[in-house]
Amino acid sequence: MIPPVYQPLPYALSGLSYTQLPISTQQYLQNAKLVPPHAPDVNFISAERLSISTALFSNLIMNDLNLVKSRLATIAMARNLAIGIPSEAKLQRHVAAQERRLQYVFGNVLPKRELILDAFMIQFDALVWLDQQGREHYTPEDWQSYRDALLKPILDNTSERLVALYKVVRTRPVLFGYHNHRLPYSPFGSSRATRGHTRSRGSATRGPADRGGRMLRRHS
Template identity: 70%
Template sequence: MIPPVYEPLRYALSGLDFTQLPVCTQQYLQEAKLAPPHAPDVNVISAERLKISMALSSSLIKNDMALVELRLETVVMASDLETGIPSQDDLQRDALAAQECRLQKLLGNVLPERELIFNAFIIKFDALVWVDQQGREHYTPEDWQRHRDELLKPILDNTSQQLVALDTAVIDG
């Protein structure tokens, strides 16, 4: 299975004061007790990053299962069509209607839900990158974009591997 790709928007919090941050970002930082005037320790930021990364993985489990289930149903249907099981017109119409239903569920529910999960994660993740910036005025927005991308890549790669592993377990199971 090729996992759906999530492309986050560019990092946009460079150089902003706390009051200039989006309201949802401010709320998250306040809830996490990372809002100014606190000067959180690097370990606190790392621990929070781990916490939200684990929450992302947990949030994606149900979504991953739905993606794998839809793919498996499609594979079974394609196999049935290939072997000629639904040879009658009514059965072919039913198979096409079922495929249309799966496609609607995928595009109308499962993938949009996945994007919402990732977007909520990115709000928190970018907030933590913003906290990293405090006291480092000599970094450019490009430096912060690179920093964010380096931190984010292994997390996004892990979510893809998690989906592929589930798919493999279901297929091989």
Template identity: 75%
Template sequence: MIPPVYEPLPYALSGLNFTQLPVCAQQYLQQVKLAPPHAPDVNFISAERLNISTTLSSSLIKNDLDLVKLRLETVVMASDLEIGIPSQDDLQRHVLAAQECRLQKLLGDVLPERELIFNAFMIKFDALVWLDQQGHEHYTPEDWQRYRDALLKPILDHTSHQLVALDNAVIDG
């Protein structure tokens, strides 16, 4: 299975002060008690980054299951068609309706839900990257983009591997 790819928006919080951050980022930092004037503690930021990454993985489990289930249903249907289901008009309409239903669930529910899960994670993740900027004012927005991308890549890779592993477990299981 090729996992759905999540492409985050470019990092846009460079050079902003707290009140210029998106409201949801401000609320998140206040909730975890990292909003100014609290001095950000590097260890706490790292721990919080791990916490939101773990929450992301947990939040994706049901979504991953839905993706694998839809893919498996499609494979079973294709296998049935290869075997040679009689070409009765009613049966063909049923197969086409089932395909349409799966496609609607995928495009209308499962993938948009996945996007929402990632977007909520990115709000928090970028807010934590913003905290890392304190005391590093000489860094450019491009530096912060590279920094954020380097931190983010293993997390996004993990979510993809998690989906592929679940798919393989279902197929092999």
């Protein structure tokens, strides 16, 4: 399973004062009680970064599971189609189910994943902005490199967790409530389910006003 790739926007807080920060960034710093001039020390910033990273992994669990289920549903449909010579009606049902699956993944699951990661990036970049001790001479390029070096292991971890979950569900499906990769229910099996996901798409595709990233939507 190839995880979707999230591509954050470039770091844009270099050289800004607190009042020049995006409103969403200021709100996070206020809620976390990190507003200057009472900025925390380096150890506190590291602890807060760990806290928001842990929250990110928790927030992605259901999204990961939905991606895994959609992948396993595709495998199950393909295996079912490979049994014997499929009729024209069976082929049409297969195509329709695949279209509903793609609509669900690209119209619902991936936009929600992007929203979760966008919200995380607001907090993450705010902590990078705070972490100025010993970096007063940094150029915008230095800040970009510093931020990317801190961020890469976290984003890599989100992908690794998704792949690990896929392997667990694939090899031990009974633990997740279905057998032989067949889900007890499927968002791709009825128009009713599809309509339900379509209704939620509008809210899923709206991102934070100030910052965000772009999901490179590979799903296989």
